[in-house]
Amino acid sequence: MGEILKELPAVILRGSVLLPGVVSHFDISTQQSIHAVEAAMNDDNHIFLVTQKDMQTEHAKQEDVYTIGVVAEIKQIVKMQNHVVRVIVESKQKAELAYFIEKEELLKAQVVLEEEENVQEQLPPEVEEAMLRSLQEKLLSYCTSNPKIGKELKKQAEGLNKLKSFIQVVGGTLPLGYEKRQELLEADSLTAQYEILMKILLYETNIQQIKNELQEKVKERIDQNQREYILREEMKVIREELGEDNTTSDIRQFEESLEKLEADDTVKERIKKEIVRFKNVANSPSEGSVVRGYIETLLDLPWNKKSVDNTDLKNAEQILNDDHYGLEKVKERVLEFLAVRGLTKGGESPIICLVGPPGTGKTSIARSVARALDKKYVRICLGGVKDEAEIRGHRRTYVGAMPGRLIQGIRQAGVKNPLMLLDEIDKMSSDYKGDPSSAMLEVLDSEQNAKFIDHYVDMPVDLSEVLFIATANDVHTIPRPLLDRMELIEVSSYTENEKMHIAKEHLLGKQIGKNGLEPEQLTITDEAMHQIISGYTREAGVRNLERKIGEICRKAAREIYEGTCESVFVDEKQLEQYLGKERFHVDRINEQDEIGIVRGLAWTSVGGDTLQIEVNVMPGKGEFKLTGQLGDVMKESAQAGISYIRSIGASYDIPEDFFTKHDIHIHIPEGAVPKDGPSAGITMATAMLSAITKKPVRADVAMTGEITLRGRVLPIGGLKEKLLAAKTAGIRTVCVPAQNEADIAEISEEIREGLQICYVKKMEEVLKIAMNGGTNDH
Template identity: 45%
Template sequence: MEAKTRVLPLLPLRGVLVFPYMVIHLDVGREKSVRAIDETMLRDRFIFLAAQRDAQIDDPQPGDIYEVGTVAEVKQLLKLPGGTIRVLVEGVARAKVLRYVAEEPFFRVEVEEFAETQTGNSHVEALKRSLISQFEQYVKLSKRIPPETVVSIVSIEEPGRLADIIASHLTLKVEDKQELLEAVDVAARLEKLCAIISRELEIVELERRINIRVRKQMEKTQKEYYLREQIKAIQKELGEKDERQAEGEEYRAKIAQAKLPKEVEEKALKEVERLEKMPPMAAEATVVRNYLDWLLALPWTKTTRDRLDIAVAEQILEEDHYALKEPKERILEYLAIRKLAKSMKGPILCFVGPPGVGKTSLGRSIARALERKFVRISLGGVRDEAEIRGHRRTYVGALPGRIIQGMRQAGSKNPVFLLDEVDKMSTDFRGDPSAALLEVLDPEQNSAFSDHYIEIPFDLSQVLFITTANYPYNIPRPLWDRMEIIQISGYTEEEKVQIAVRHLIPKQLKEHGMTKEHLTLSENALRKIIREYTRESGVRNLERQIAAVCRKTAKQIVSGKVKRARVTAQNIEKFLGIPKYRYGLAENADEVGVATGLAWTETGGDTLSIEVTLCKGKGNLILTGKLGDVMKESAQAGYSFIRSRARQLGIDEDFYEKFDVHIHVPEGATPKDGPSAGITMATALASALTGRKVRHDVAMTGEITLRGRVLPVGGIKEKVLAAHRAGIKTVILPADNKKELEEVPPHVRNKLKVIFVSHMDEVLAAALVDEHPPAFAQTENIPVVAWSQA
């Protein structure tokens, strides 16, 4: 192989490479390159072309240019506007840079030119034939090169020239072309080119298969598209406009974008076909449109990602709510299990407690802790099954039920769904909504909840359902069986103070446009509001009273009377007026025939005064105070027990023939029922008949039997809290209720003396003032079981 050296101007190429025998136009714009072309035209028109390693570099250095390039002859030169030159060059021979003679004002290099050797052995001939065969196959598949060009290329006899011409017609990377250019040996060049074409053939074949597959998938869609376009063109030509077709197309586009489950998509498309066949103004068309809108609006596949960080959830729950230890623990347990078991079905929690204790806001905090959507619906007064399951589309004005409406509002499949006031549902001729809720709340059924309007099963298994109720006994039993009951009792006075300081006061100040600089409430003022202006288990009325203070202060500030108000226990009446309730002892002094009982109400626990008076008569038992049947029976049982113990109590045994007994429970307009006032009425009866006073600082609760046994009752926590609020010092409870006392906060238990009793004799010994001890108290050993941490 002969080689010769020569000094030539160098033209760096960006993104292109020139082979020997290749004719190509080049646009030259860089100042150095223009000078190199000018020098070439002044001399013998030969120039050295070499590609840049990186096409992005504007001012390449010798190290940025490949060493192997092509010696080319400039055939034509055309100056374009803007200083750019277009040159037509033809590759002559391969060459390699030996050294850079000069770098300014343009590159001048000494190159070693390689002469093409003619090799005619059988190996080269075989490579040549293989190359031609692969090239023809490539052209046939890719269809990027005209057939006449292929004929002229394959007729070239010289193997090296054939390889260069074929390489120049292929769409290859500069790096691949550079490898072929550097292959001086013809056999090596042919082998590399065969490998490159083989690789390109695989890519082209893969593209062809993908195109065939896509074409098959698109055939049906394209056919429908073309047919519809033809219909549109015909209608346009006739001057008609098919509104139904346009509406159908719009719905089809929405269905395609919604990515609905297969079953839902098929149902929606069928409804679209029905819609297209109906007159636009038909009443049925409106029904179908509404139905399609509901299908498209529901979150069939959309979910939100749970935040399962227990530390963050605990922080959020503590920020939003003070106390409520048991509900918070249960929520954190749910999060922990959810983190371990990803496919856990949503539990159904039921918060039971009086109004204003934070049941609804606790559900909202759970949603915030989980980073889920929150939906709330109220079931109070719902008596129609269709409110839950929806109406069938055959009815005028039909709509889905509240569950599906809530899911649409949430926009995800896994919201926190609060069903408020589940104990206030009722039943009539329109069905039983509580029975319809079974399908919603039962984890075994709600994965395919069927709404009468939607008609397609909707998955509710990922929803975290939370229900609330004020009175547990009004919750339908089938629902009770499927829910986890969490009792939320009333707050103690100290808890109310903390809630007011941490939450209520900042909230009301913000809502009234004030800051701490405008208004401050002392703790003593808050305690007076709690004691004398509210009577509740929750904090709803407390918040109203704080809002009233804020309003009064705002008026004074705006009128210019004050710049800052400080509310204390001494001046609270200027803001809220005369106290509404009497705080302190249930009774001011020991009295005959008056006993203090403890009752459970929907607003929490409360104290209950029971009065008994005697008057001459024929032994009638009179009961007043709007008492229920159970409470009347408790009064009868207590009366019979006292009669049976008349001798031991020192009472005339035939008193019932001489006196009428009148039992009255004050606040006569309020209905009262239940057995828990039994021992209280018996104590008041014993006091009235014996003339012994009842201790005013003692309150009691318990059911009485004819034998004088004291049976357990419910609502112990609420009743004890009520006694504490009323300033009671001693509480008498049934012995069987000792375990329930553990639910009472320790700081409340420590301030009360709790006596557990199992017989009425123990109650009388603890409750009656022993001014003249009767015979039974001296002769009989009456055990008193005391439980006190005072």
């Protein structure tokens, strides 16, 4: 026997697939399907059921349906509402669709049926039993994880001891998509059906377990939130009963602070809105704390609260003189500011930038100015600041948001017109978080800072009455637009005499008190103090000098505490006992005039220094060597110098072939120290000409200035420090560019005393002074 062809009425199903051996039902509403059912009832009650591939397809044709369906026996027909007919059927066997026969009233199908013996797969009993038990175990796991469906499913699977019937019943009852059930129907063997059903059960069990775990987590969170809410509400009621409601008391406190706040109506209106918002979100700990912090910040800010400045010029002058020796320019500028404030009864506060080497007292000047004016003092260190939010503040949407440093400083001061020190403004940098120096442009612009917007405060804050004083070591690292907004005041290096006064009048007394001594218990002679300044420190400021005095005080304190003596007397002979060997020795002038050796003057970060330049000329091939770790600027100066000498060679009887037959070597000792800057041009040119012409250079002459190819002398900077270095080294005559004459006029008589300063415009004048003993003093 083989396959049987049979013509049966057909119904195309949407979204459902029936498996053989299962009683099920489906609903129909189209006339074609109803007529097909009626035709089957009039014949032998058998009908062919097949499913369309896409549920959305209307008027499905043969290519839109699966090829495998089932032949089912109609058991009952029930008429429902809205012309819907429910058909209860029992699926008998699988059948393959050959083709549809479409008639006007109904749809028929020619189907291929396989005889029972052809489809029966013979499995060994033990294999079939193993498959059945595996499916039963997996079904039990599924039912356990999905108790709603599992209860009914277990009932239907009970008593099924044949693998085929188990697969048919469970496959037909499980809540599956029609695609999976169609796959089960189309399986061509019992083994294939087993594998498909096992795969479905494993997948559905895992899905259900994950779903249960997720539901459990969500339920726990909801339960926890509900529990916290209930407990919070209970606490609220208990506090209300006891009269201890925190939120109510906070709101009351905010409202009281708002009434006392000195601010504009717009600010007060904004704070009122935030208090109302706080009432609404008080039960939410996260949002409530953010709003609370914002309200507290707004209430703490001194919107219209000011301190009264002390405009007494005599008092301010006295305080500045008591706290600092020298610094005439700074003191003069502060007194001018006070005078203007007194006349204008207010006015814009200047933005001053004190520029100078470390240890020269820039920060302490700002503190003294605050004391002289009776202003609140706030110090903001900008060294290393990279984030723009440090200046402008964070937006409140971020976790841990806070105002910028300026607003925090104003809040700390408690008044809107403090003195704010912007320390190390030259050491700000930028990265991916923004450029803080750009944010500072608004802060330090008197036209803009009256309405400074901080991202956290989110309202204009008036910074126009803040007296800003910035400090910097090097103005070259400050961006040009920022530098343009500040008034620069140079705090230059101290002379040895100034250091002596500072040490005696300020540092010694300060260190004696800091180390627990009485003034009469320690005496340091003037000679010893001079020795400390020159032999144990080399700096522009007085920071190391104070450390050395502190070192002596500590050793004296130990001697007195141990009872070795009642007081300590330190002169220059005993310095080695307290401070060890001298660390620095002054580079004194040479004893006699020498050929090819000239003393130049250089500026360093710790003050001025003398630079001895040596030149040797030897037979060779015209090579030109530079040693001593010179920078690009100094190398170019040397090249310009040799070009100038070659151009005037005839005036000094230098043979034309001299530069092709001789090597010239320029060396600046202390090669480990990098040297650069536009101030050694005339010095190198003089040394080279001296070595070439064999004419000695005066040992008591030092010089500074840049040279051009035509021998013009160009101006330079750092004259005060350079003259100090020359004086310390015992130099008697100094050549400086004529264009620097105005700078020399500003240098104190104390430094210029004993120095013959020659102003030079051209190289010929320099050579005349250095090599012939002539002068050009103006």
